[in-house]
Amino acid sequence: MLINPDRFRRSMEEMARIGATKGGGVNRLTLTDADREARDLFAAWADDAGLDLQIDEMGNMFAKRAGRENDAPPAMAGSHLDSVPNGGRFDGSLGVLAALEAVRTLNDKNISTRRPIEIVNWTNEEGPRFPPSMLGSGVFAGAIPLEAAYETRDSQGARFLDELERIGYRGEAPCAPRSIGSYLELHIEQGPALVSEGVQVGVVEGIFGLTWLRVTMKGERDHAGPTPMHMRRDALVGAARTIAAIREVPARLHPEFVATVGEFSLSPGAINVIPDDVRFSVDFRHSEPELLAEARRLIEEAAHREAAEENLEVEIQEVGGSTPTAFDAGVAGAVRSACEESGYSHRSMWSAAGHDARYAADLGPTAMIFVPCIAGKSHSEEEDMDWEDAYRGCDVLTRALLKTADS
Ligand code: HGY
Numbered sequence: 001m002l003i004n005p006d007r008f009r010r011s012m013e014e015m016a017r018i019g020a021t022k023g024g025g026v027n028r029l030t031l032t033d034a035d036r037e038a039r040d041l042f043a044a045w046a047d048d049a050g051l052d053l054q055i056d057e058m059g060n061m062f063a064k065r066a067g068r069e070n071d072a073p074p075a076m077a078g079s080h081l082d083s084v085p086n087g088g089r090f091d092g093s094l095g096v097l098a099a100l101e102a103v104r105t106l107n108d109k110n111i112s113t114r115r116p117i118e119i120v121n122w123t124n125e126e127g128p129r130f131p132p133s134m135l136g137s138g139v140f141a142g143a144i145p146l147e148a149a150y151e152t153r154d155s156q157g158a159r160f161l162d163e164l165e166r167i168g169y170r171g172e173a174p175c176a177p178r179s180i181g182s183y184l185e186l187h188i189e190q191g192p193a194l195v196s197e198g199v200q201v202g203v204v205e206g207i208f209g210l211t212w213l214r215v216t217m218k219g220e221r222d223h224a225g226p227t228p229m230h231m232r233r234d235a236l237v238g239a240a241r242t243i244a245a246i247r248e249v250p251a252r253l254h255p256e257f258v259a260t261v262g263e264f265s266l267s268p269g270a271i272n273v274i275p276d277d278v279r280f281s282v283d284f285r286h287s288e289p290e291l292l293a294e295a296r297r298l299i300e301e302a303a304h305r306e307a308a309e310e311n312l313e314v315e316i317q318e319v320g321g322s323t324p325t326a327f328d329a330g331v332a333g334a335v336r337s338a339c340e341e342s343g344y345s346h347r348s349m350w351s352a353a354g355h356d357a358r359y360a361a362d363l364g365p366t367a368m369i370f371v372p373c374i375a376g377k378s379h380s381e382e383e384d385m386d387w388e389d390a391y392r393g394c395d396v397l398t399r400a401l402l403k404t405a406d407s
């Protein structure tokens with residue numbers, strides 16, 4: 001291997017101590033103190049590696065290693081250091097710290113590259129605190145207006161901009177599209193394909209589109225006892241029937257189609273009161289835009305039908321979305337030949353998880369590298385991986401980055 005596995009593992013384990021949870025995961029919601037601590041640690045390591053750190057208006061961090069043609073569009077590699085609530089210690093940090101290990105390796109071996117290399121830590125890749133996901137890369141790619149991102153509020157009413165300033169990461173550099181030579185992102189697969197097939201590396205050639213909705217159903221609060229059933233406007237019943245209908249949508253569209261209701265709240269939440277206000281989210285994904293549009297139609301149709309049935313008001317708000325995107329064959333080819341150089345088994349695949357690579361692909365040739373995680377589990381404290389898989393992924397990233405930085 002080109003890289004130094006022990007050094008890479010030590011950095012991963014030190015980063016995993018920030019926001020560490022009792023269950024072995026991490027809680028590093030974007031723009032919290034834990035996120036700031038992770039950013040500070042990454043900044044210190046970037047400085048130790050002699051990198052020039054730029055922070056932009058969205059808090060995206062770009063640690064630059066000079067290239068022989070230092071004004072050439074950079075070869076970028078990165079991911080994110082924020083997590084979902086009680087998430088895993090590999091999701092995101094693997095890609096940022098593998099890129100750091102790649103640069104440390106080039107420094108050790110005194111290898112220069114034509115292009116500068118930029119390691120990226122994207123702000124708010126995950127999204128649960130400040131939807132939508134991939135917010136920092138979305139603004140960077142010009143897909144999301146900066147002002148809209150700044151005004152986003154979390155469930156406690158905290159404003160994105162205020163939290164970004166509070167942790168001291170509202171940078172000066174413009175967060176706006178610029179040309180990139182290439183972008184590579186190493187990530188755990190977060191699914192079962194590589195593990196079930198015993199394949200070591202995924203050459204990721206594209207990424208699913210996703211849509212996030214928030215549905216509100218309002219009925220009438222009343223007494224659970226004397227209110228006859230035919231006189232009720234029960235928001236929970238309408239929501240429950242809608243959620244059951246949403247569960248049937250993927251099977252009607254495609255075996256790889258997915259839909260999830262992850263957030264749910266109701267009021268007043270008292271045992272003897274008919275609920276009058278229920279809110280829930282819907283996350284649905286696929287590689288074909290037409291199927292995403294059809295799913296949207298079916299979900300909205302179900303919500304309006306069940307609301308009418310129970311005489312409820314219904315509001316459906318889109319809170320995030322990105323279109324399916326094919327990555328670059330050339331960069332995917334660099335990943336493939338990096339696997340062949342090291343004799344790692346590999347297969348082509350698409351990502352059903354959202355990643356910042358989706359937006360990097362709008363600015364330059366992009367591809368991703370997947371490595372297996374245990375049982376394909378992620379977004380949970382049990383997320384885990386075999387360190388040999390982490391080393392192989394970092395090795396492939398380093399070799400592929402050498403190719404794209406000299407392309
Ligand atoms: O939701 C996603 O797919 C990503 O983990 N934010």
Ligand code: MN
Nearest residue numbers: 091092125187
């Ligand atoms: Mn991730």
Ligand code: MN
Nearest residue numbers: 084091126379
């Ligand atoms: Mn994630």
